[in-house]
């Protein structure tokens with residue numbers, strides 16, 4: 001059976017409709033974008049649903065992978081027990097935002113209020129450059 005869902009990323013105000021097929025094994029399922037439900041001002045120049053979906057998914061993935069890296073630093077996060085299992089949570093809010101438009105947006109991460117050393121901030125910048133290519137993530141502060 002084909003299911004239809006709406007996806008609203010936490011990286012902008014866009015909304016997209018996608019379908020997936022429950023007859024396909026879980027590890028092989030794909031989300032097929034079918035309709036743009038809402039376009040934020042930053043993503044109004046992408047045209048068709050596929051480049052639109054690719055752009056907002058790419059930004060969301062980039063933000064998630066970068067935040068998942070930041071949470072490994074003891075200056076930024078600590079381990080707590082949740083339902084008896086150790087999980088990490090941030091001890092201070094990480095301020096991130098995007099600049100630019102369409103499929104050319106830059107993830108900015110402001111680490112100015114953290115106790116990370118300049119050396120560690122440089123390491124984080126290099127981690128992001130290696131993972132996403134130069135100029136996709138900008139560590140500031």
Ligand SMILES: [Zn+2]
Pocket residue numbers: 012013014039040041042043056
């Ligand atoms: Zn958007």
